[in-house]
Amino acid sequence: MKIILAAVVILIVAFFAVPMVVGGSTNSCQALEKYKVSKTASSVAGSNSGPIYGVINTIGQAGATGQGAADVEANNHPNTPTPISCTVEFWKSL
Numbered sequence: 001m002k003i004i005l006a007a008v009v010i011l012i013v014a015f016f017a018v019p020m021v022v023g024g025s026t027n028s029c030q031a032l033e034k035y036k037v038s039k040t041a042s043s044v045a046g047s048n049s050g051p052i053y054g055v056i057n058t059i060g061q062a063g064a065t066g067q068g069a070a071d072v073e074a075n076n077h078p079n080t081p082t083p084i085s086c087t088v089e090f091w092k093s094l
Contacts, residue, residue, distance in 0.1 A: 016083075019087055019090040022090075028086040028090065029066035029082055029083065030065060030066030032066070032086045032089055032090045033064035033066055033069045037056075037063075037064050039093070041056035041060060042057075044056055066086075070086065073085035073086050073089060
């Protein structure tokens with residue numbers, strides 16, 4: 001029973017920690033925004049490197065505060081705390 005409980009706790013921690021590690025933030029909504037900026041920059045530039053990607057990604061990352069994602073998630077899921085909504089949306093966007 002202790003092993004199952006430990007596994008569940010590890011999975012829950014990983015569920016919330018991975019988006020923040022990937023996004024380089026301690027805020028799940030900011031991590032979601034940063035991930036989406038990087039994904040959009042890659043789509044526009046056609047790759048994950050090069051000057052076009054670098055400029056778009058750098059400007060977007062500087063403006064990714066997490067407030068926009070928090071507002072969208074609060075409107076889409078008003079009864080769910082925004083950190084949970086942002087984390088779920090991050091996993092759905094992969």
